[in-house]
Amino acid sequence: MGERLPLLGGDTLTCKNKKSSSxxxxxxxxxxxxxxxxxxxxxxxxxxxxxxxxxxxLLEFDPYRKKNVIMMVTDGMGPASMSAxxxxxxxxxxxxxxxxxxxxxxxxxxxxxxxxxxxxxDSAAGATAFSCALKSYNGAIGVSPDKSPCGTILExxxxxxxxxxxxxxxxxxxxTPAAFSSHADYRFQEDLIAQHQIGEYPFGRAVDLILGGxxxxxLPKSVSGGCRADSRNLIExxxxxxxxxxxxxxEFDRLDGGKNVSLPLLGLLAETDIPYDIDRDSAEYPSLxxxxxxxxxxxxxxxxxxxxxxxxxxxxxxxxxxxxxxxPAAQVREVLAxxxxxxxxxxxxDNTDVETVAISTSDHETGGLVTARQVxxxxxxxxxxxxxxxxxxxxxxxxxxxxxxxxxKSSGDNVLRKFIKEEILQSDMGIFSxxxxxxxxxxxxxxNPEALLYAINNITSFKAQIGWxxxxxxxxxxxxxxxxxxxxxxxxxxxxxxxxxGNHENxxxxxxxxxxxxxxxTKITKMIKETTHAPSANEVFVVDELHANVVxxxxxxxx
Numbered sequence: 001m002g003e004r005l006p007l008l009g010g011d012t013l014t015c016k017n018k019k020s021s022s023x024x025x026x027x028x029x030x031x032x033x034x035x036x037x038x039x040x041x042x043x044x045x046x047x048x049x050x051x052x053x054x055x056x057x058l059l060e061f062d063p064y065r066k067k068n069v070i071m072m073v074t075d076g077m078g079p080a081s082m083s084a085x086x087x088x089x090x091x092x093x094x095x096x097x098x099x100x101x102x103x104x105x106x107x108x109x110x111x112x113x114x115x116x117x118x119x120x121x122d123s124a125a126g127a128t129a130f131s132c133a134l135k136s137y138n139g140a141i142g143v144s145p146d147k148s149p150c151g152t153i154l155e156x157x158x159x160x161x162x163x164x165x166x167x168x169x170x171x172x173x174x175x176t177p178a179a180f181s182s183h184a185d186y187r188f189q190e191d192l193i194a195q196h197q198i199g200e201y202p203f204g205r206a207v208d209l210i211l212g213g214x215x216x217x218x219l220p221k222s223v224s225g226g227c228r229a230d231s232r233n234l235i236e237x238x239x240x241x242x243x244x245x246x247x248x249x250x251e252f253d254r255l256d257g258g259k260n261v262s263l264p265l266l267g268l269l270a271e272t273d274i275p276y277d278i279d280r281d282s283a284e285y286p287s288l289x290x291x292x293x294x295x296x297x298x299x300x301x302x303x304x305x306x307x308x309x310x311x312x313x314x315x316x317x318x319x320x321x322x323x324x325x326x327x328p329a330a331q332v333r334e335v336l337a338x339x340x341x342x343x344x345x346x347x348x349x350d351n352t353d354v355e356t357v358a359i360s361t362s363d364h365e366t367g368g369l370v371t372a373r374q375v376x377x378x379x380x381x382x383x384x385x386x387x388x389x390x391x392x393x394x395x396x397x398x399x400x401x402x403x404x405x406x407x408x409k410s411s412g413d414n415v416l417r418k419f420i421k422e423e424i425l426q427s428d429m430g431i432f433s434x435x436x437x438x439x440x441x442x443x444x445x446x447x448n449p450e451a452l453l454y455a456i457n458n459i460t461s462f463k464a465q466i467g468w469x470x471x472x473x474x475x476x477x478x479x480x481x482x483x484x485x486x487x488x489x490x491x492x493x494x495x496x497x498x499x500x501x502g503n504h505e506n507x508x509x510x511x512x513x514x515x516x517x518x519x520x521x522t523k524i525t526k527m528i529k530e531t532t533h534a535p536s537a538n539e540v541f542v543v544d545e546l547h548a549n550v551v552x553x554x555x556x557x558x559x
Contacts, residue, residue, distance in 0.1 A: 013116055013145060014134035014507060059491040063518030067486070068300075068309035069157065070345055070358040071130065071513065073176050074338055075123055076320025078365025078476050084328065084466065085335035087371070091386040101336075102343045103360065106481040108493065109502045111509065113364045116145045119475045123320065124187040126363025126506060127179030133510030133521060141175065141193065142183040149183035149531045151524025153513045154311055158206045160519060161308040163263070166207060167295045169274045169288050170317030171214030172197065176363065180313050181207050183533045190217045191228050192532070198238050198266070201531045203524070208263045209298060211291045213270035215247065225271040238266055252286050258297025265298070276318055276330045276395045277337040288316060289340040296348045309354050314341060322395070323366025326468040327457045329392035331369075346483055355486040357493075357516070359500065359509060362478035368469030375465060388464035391430025396457035399424055400449045407446035417443055431463060477503065492516055
């Protein structure tokens with residue numbers, strides 16, 4: 001029942017006023033009809049002059065003019081993540097203290113992130129705020145608080161003739177891409193989400209290009225790498241329906257940077273999540289920047305003779321996972337990988353003749369990161385050491401698997417202890433000042449990969465003097481960045497009435513995209529009301545009073 005609770009503090013769930021279904025509200029509304037109509041008529045007559053008085057110099061704007069909209073999400077990245085990544089890069093590359101990330105050059109404001117049922121949102125509710133421009137409960141995928149499917153900006157723009165795409169580094173069925181391209185009561189319904197993404201719901205196919213991980217939810221368990229609860233092979237089904245496919249680096253390279261793409265494209269480059277950038281083998285997996293370049297080129301080429309442009313969602317997905325894992329070495333590199341992808345977007349915008357806007361923000365912060373840590377009971381040192389993160393060459397996730405696999409060889413604790421000292425701490429982590437206690441706890445936890453993961457990352461964080469307050473999300477405000485080649489869009493971005501400069505609710509980002517494109521999310525909501533969105537009997541799930549828990553056996557960091 002918790003997901004039906006109103007937004008904390010009594011604020012509206014959406015940027016638009018919603019009609020109440022209660023009889024009392026309807027009666028009051030009827031009694032005030034005359035006054036309301038008079039007010040509307042007056043505002044309609046007065047609006048143009050009043051707007052100019054409030055915002056002098058607002059440029060003429062045509063929402064239906066051809067444009068590209070690029071929505072970018074740094075999942076789980078808060079302001080401290082940016083600070084840590086900046087200092088890390090300055091140290092690594094011996095840069096001046098005034099050198100900043102590309103992203104930081106386009107800062108415009110901040111976003112408040114709470115969901116409809118908690119001051120601390122999850123990625124599902126956070127992405128639904130962007131896609132549907134409304135607040136919903138934690139776990140909600142493209143549905144409102146009453147579990148009714150809500151029209152998304154991606155669907156609305158597809159209806160208008162835009163081409164659409166999704167580019168992520170996690171499973172394509174994970175919360176953020178799912179909330180733009182599907183409708184499910186709970187985020188763990190990834191089998192159903194995959195079906196919606198290929199067009200199996202009342203709207204039909206809404207997505208033209210998909211690049212990311214998550215092959216397992218498109219394949220049955222009977223097939224290697226499959227994890228669907230049913231026997232369907234969605235990859236074979238989509239091939240019969242005209243989709244082109246990419247499943248590995250070699251096939252990705254044949255796309256020729258986006259010049260050799262046949263749409264619709266289903267690019268599933270990993271069984272689950274694409275590895276952290278710190279672990280990624282470039283011969284096996286493309287970077288986020290490479291995927292973004294392919295998507296921008298392909299969608300631009302597809303729309304070059306069209307009256308409409310494209311909508312592209314890009315997510316730096318695994319910044320969030322590094323936060324959940326409290327892994328600073330992985331996180332700074334994920335932020336930098338995203339920054340390179342953002343640079344690709346900037347390059348595209350500055351070299352296209354089509355009116356284009358990119359908005360980048362986070363759904364929430366993860367981990368409660370602070371670039372400081374009190375490591376003794378004495379007064380804390382005013383220090384943190386980015387060199388520790390540079391010396392660490394693998395993620396805690398990678399190292400935990402490595403130790404666990406060594407443990408399974410049953411060579412005995414003495415052999416395992418030597419392996420941890422020489423292979424893990426010294427070689428992979430570059431730490432030589434480890435203690436006997438450090439080694440002992442890793443030996444003790446070697447049979448439990450999750451506990452081992454947290455222990456490894458705590459050693460790194462301790463040595464770097466970086467602190468974490470949680471393995472979950474926090475309620476901290478997150479940053480908004482934006483860039484456009486259009487003076488009229490920039491005018492809207494900076495305006496008091498329409499814009500995103502300053503501090504805003506996350507739903508205002510969705511409302512901004514709706515406004516500048518002249519799209520109608522309400523129309524889409526009506527079109528998709530018959531969408532199947534509830535969990536099926538085949539899905540194993542647990543629901544508590546407030547939201548859906550994550551299914552057991554889901555990959556670490558998926559929350």
